[in-house]
Amino acid sequence: MMKKELMKVVSHECIGENIFELTLEGMLVNEMKEPGQFVHLKVSEGSEPLLRRPISIANINKADEQFTVIYRREGLGTRVLSEKILDQYVDVLGPLGNGFPVQGVKPGETALLVGGGIGVPPLYELSKQLVKKGVRVIHVLGFQSSSVVFYEEKFAELGNTYIATVDGSYGQKGFVTDIIKKEEIHFDTLYSCGPTPMLKALESSYHHKNAYISLEERMGCGIGACFACVCRLQDDPNGYSYKKICSDGPVFKVGEVIL
Amino acid sequence: MMKKELMKVVSHECIGENIFELTLEGMLVNEMKEPGQFVHLKVSEGSEPLLRRPISIANINKADEQFTVIYRREGLGTRVLSEKILDQYVDVLGPLGNGFPVQGVKPGETALLVGGGIGVPPLYELSKQLVKKGVRVIHVLGFQSSSVVFYEEKFAELGNTYIATVDGSYGQKGFVTDIIKKEEIHFDTLYSCGPTPMLKALESSYHHKNAYISLEERMGCGIGACFACVCRLQDDPNGYSYKKICSDGPVFKVGEVIL
Amino acid sequence: MNRLHVKLPGLDLKNPIMPASGCFGFGKEYSQVFNLSELGAIMIKATTLEPRFGNPTPRVAETTSGMLNAIGLQNPGLQKVLSEELPWLEQFIVPIIANVAGSQVDDYVEVAKEISKARNVHALELNISCPNVKTGGIAFGTIPEIAADLTKRVKEVSEVPVYVKLSPNVSNIVEMAKAIEHAGADGLTMINTLVGMRLDLRTGKPILANKTGGLSGPAIKPVAIRMIYEVSQAVSIPIIGMGGVQSAEDVLEYFYAGASAVAVGTANFVDPYICPTIINKLPALLDKYGFDHISECQGRSWK
Amino acid sequence: MNRLHVKLPGLDLKNPIMPASGCFGFGKEYSQVFNLSELGAIMIKATTLEPRFGNPTPRVAETTSGMLNAIGLQNPGLQKVLSEELPWLEQFIVPIIANVAGSQVDDYVEVAKEISKARNVHALELNISCPNVKTGGIAFGTIPEIAADLTKRVKEVSEVPVYVKLSPNVSNIVEMAKAIEHAGADGLTMINTLVGMRLDLRTGKPILANKTGGLSGPAIKPVAIRMIYEVSQAVSIPIIGMGGVQSAEDVLEYFYAGASAVAVGTANFVDPYICPTIINKLPALLDKYGFDHISECQGRSWK
Ligand SMILES: Cc1cc2nc3c(=O)[nH]c(=O)nc-3n(C[C@H](O)[C@H](O)[C@H](O)COP(=O)(O)OP(=O)(O)OC[C@H]3O[C@@H](n4cnc5c(N)ncnc54)[C@H](O)[C@@H]3O)c2cc1C
Ligand SMILES: Cc1cc2nc3c(=O)[nH]c(=O)nc-3n(C[C@H](O)[C@H](O)[C@H](O)COP(=O)(O)OP(=O)(O)OC[C@H]3O[C@@H](n4cnc5c(N)ncnc54)[C@H](O)[C@@H]3O)c2cc1C
Ligand SMILES: Cc1cc2nc3c(=O)[nH]c(=O)nc-3n(C[C@H](O)[C@H](O)[C@H](O)COP(=O)(O)O)c2cc1C
């Protein structure tokens, strides 16, 4: 069930250039289930910024009633968020949306998790849940450059982890799709989150596969009421059918919606 | 010379119901001269609130490059200000305006300082400077009720101090003007700051006296450029003459401007 | 005595607070958050004769203390609203105000005629002011004669009272309001969004795919208050006010200006509990300012 | 090469940043803070034929991310501006844009004729859009024919190029702009303030003594951007843009929208150093987005 709660900052660290890892504590954590769901954060009391900001859940720690998000400082909202200090509170609405189906892969099978930039965070909770289930995980994570690489070791603890950077300053130079081909990675299920061009490239290569992708769109309500975040369906490209990324997604099966 | 400076909070205390005493440190203090001048504070970085807030200088401590203001938490601006903590910074523009003329009274003479509510603060620096000059000071301070009385002892250290409260919960019940009459206070010069009805009452009783009053008005720029804070002159009530409270005032000689 | 009870044409409101059209869908999402029967009324999403997909995305962009939207009246069309959305809402004890939109007069008339027959629709709100659709919408909202004609035509067929939603993007809001009153409207709702735009610093292009969008939120409140102040003195039909309402204090300001009920739009996105929160805070606020009943506040700025 | 140099009718600007009329007086106060020669130009406070005291106080009220003002064109009148204010400004190397206001056409004509002869006045800005004076002002700003006629009359007598300042309180800003261009204006400045109001929660009455006031500040920026975007595509005379500018980024957005120079109003009150600060930050911003010269940004949203 979606809840709204003022959650306490229990840790907040800069883990890369403009990349922050924020852990919040509160009862809302008990509602979190699927990896790939997101929270909608109100970062200030007033109307500056006015709207909430959607951020993916990167790690769920039910024992301590804590969860973690990883975000990039972009504009006003994430800048204000980045100024929160220990013991301050953040207004959280969540968990929202439908995440990655862990049941989409069986124990013993292989799952490939492909993340790009700030799309990497939700894959961490996903990977944890898959490993727990007995699934073999392989991670291919793409970043702009070495300064914004994060969580490499954490992912490596869970499974094979390849890093690509666009400028070659870390890991292999190039895009995640290059690595998948070069390393001849085979998998039963693909899970991905990242920039649309990356998702499009994956879709065109693996549309026949069991693949799930997580989308982004500018949001208003985050709960399905305002129609800000709709996308069209591939089998009705000019019709009236649609999905809402916030409440039907953000994760869709590859081939379902138009990227 | 007016300056703009980010000044450091060196002390911030609640000294009455919704009454705060804030001390700031920085080089701008070196520019402060007359008691009764004010500073124009920007309490947040963004546009919420957008405009600066005028607050009188209550105490100047040149030795430590510190000054103090006392303010009442009213609306958004003073609420945000009240949340500033030690070592944070406040954006100060000042000192602004023309204060109380200390040269309006000679050593050995008696000055009566009459304050109402949140008009009391600038009288403290004034009283200090008068005492230093060898002037005998008498304070008559009016407040709404006991919960918002402040600085009684500090004023008492400088001279005779009478307190009036509207509801009689502290000091004498009634208005400052009642006390002046009842106590048969005699004086050479009158200085006053407080709500307009109080100033009007003083004006009608003491218009023939050497008296100075400090006015308030909603302000834009605070420096004389926007014409938000003009008032008319008593000797040209319907003409084009005017004074700007921010830059010609806030202190005027009684009888000069229309209240 | 219910201190918040307000009676308007067609509407017996247990309190004067309702979500604004387009900011609450057809209620389903918010029903997960609170009991919709707590609301004074619900203004449902604009309904058009045929289904609409609306504009391409991005459809929203934030501005200082406001937001732009260009949803483009996406909705499932009259038939589905009648067969699915409205019946679903019948489980709640709350009057529905159906927001009606179209590209031409006949569309409005057709939708109004059918939707006004629905059991829980107690009033219509003619959306003659949507800035985000290419045809119709805003033209109806800026030319008094056209608005008046539309109002008349809809009044002829509607089985419930008709409120007309005014656009703030006009030179003379009073002239507009009077023309609509004269044409027989039972009430006014105001204001719809101001037309605005935001550009992307990197590309230089508009952030919204539709380029322009409707500005809502606290930024526009002073414009709404001014218009309601002016219009409420010039007409004798009631006004449901909206634009940037975020708190019980804002509701009071709208009543002072001349509104008889208040709708909450953008603030629902910020805080899904905002409507019940405001409703619960209103009695204490009436106490604070010494009112027995909320209707005592109505028009206080000019009365 | 001066990357900020902009040439407009009558105006050779070392940079495209200038304080907006009414937000900088006649420069004296801000000259205590920085050297006015740093500015691209100065738009001085509205000048009328006779001195004006303006409206009663309170004249300003704050709103969410904006402010309302109802100064009422207080100014010392044409003669004093000619004999005192303008000569004082001659010590600075900065072109002056004289904001001209009046209650009737003849007033405008008279002021324009005289003030355009002043040595440092390089252009006029016809204020046909002040919402805060009872007579004139806004009527000129909402009816295209009246605005066009006024423009023509002033053009006949002015010795310098004439810019006309548009009101945003109109149904059709493009129609207005075209009529004014057609009448011979050399440029446009936009936008003036939106008409708004704020009520006092305690009394229920308007905070401003004038009741309504002009809304300025960041709240109105999306409306200004949209209007400049529309007008710049419809006319071929240049636009000086304004409304909520607070940063070099805002200036870029105005250029993208279609402005050729930018004025800063309310932000001067927030930060008296804002104009030189923006000017100093612009070159680095041009670097960041890969422009050699600021004029490359002009109209990028639609070009
Ligand atoms: C489902 C979902 C999950 C996300 N998860 C993460 C995450 O885990 N970590 C992370 O760093 N970012 C994530 N994002 C992107 C994040 O929401 C934006 O970076 C953030 O909203 C930018 O806000 P801002 O105020 O800093 O930037 P601004 O550019 O100032 O934002 C202005 C407006 O644009 C919207 N906006 C801007 N960029 C985006 C974007 N890419 N997607 C959606 N809205 C945007 C903002 O929400 C806001 O309304 C996610 C987005 C979505 C939709
Ligand atoms: C020269 C001068 C000196 C002052 N000195 C003090 C002082 O020492 N201590 C103190 O507590 N207060 C003082 N005030 C009053 C103080 O400025 C206001 O209480 C304060 O601005 C209220 O801001 P707010 O955001 O809390 O309230 P809000 O009501 O939310 O303010 C909204 C707007 O109204 C203006 N405003 C509201 N009330 C006043 C007022 N009484 N005078 C001027 N503007 C107002 C604000 O500046 C702001 O622009 C002084 C005012 C002036 C003009
Ligand atoms: C996302 C969104 C969608 C809207 N859709 C509609 C609509 O379908 N019909 C309508 O009449 N108004 C619509 N509006 C306007 C609102 O009903 C309301 O008039 C406006 O947003 C001002 O109120 P606010 O500032 O509280 O949001 C919409 C507003 C928003 C923000």
Ligand SMILES: Cc1cc2nc3c(=O)[nH]c(=O)nc-3n(C[C@H](O)[C@H](O)[C@H](O)COP(=O)(O)O)c2cc1C
């Ligand atoms: C206090 C104040 C006084 C103003 N006086 C004038 C004026 O005399 N003439 C004029 O054309 N515009 C006047 N304006 C409008 C501004 O020049 C400008 O168009 C408007 O404020 C929008 O810009 P901003 O948001 O940067 O303030 C005034 C604005 C303010 C806030």
Ligand code: FES
């Ligand atoms: S963000 Fe409102 S429907 Fe998705």
Ligand code: FES
């Ligand atoms: S506040 Fe601007 S002139 Fe006084």
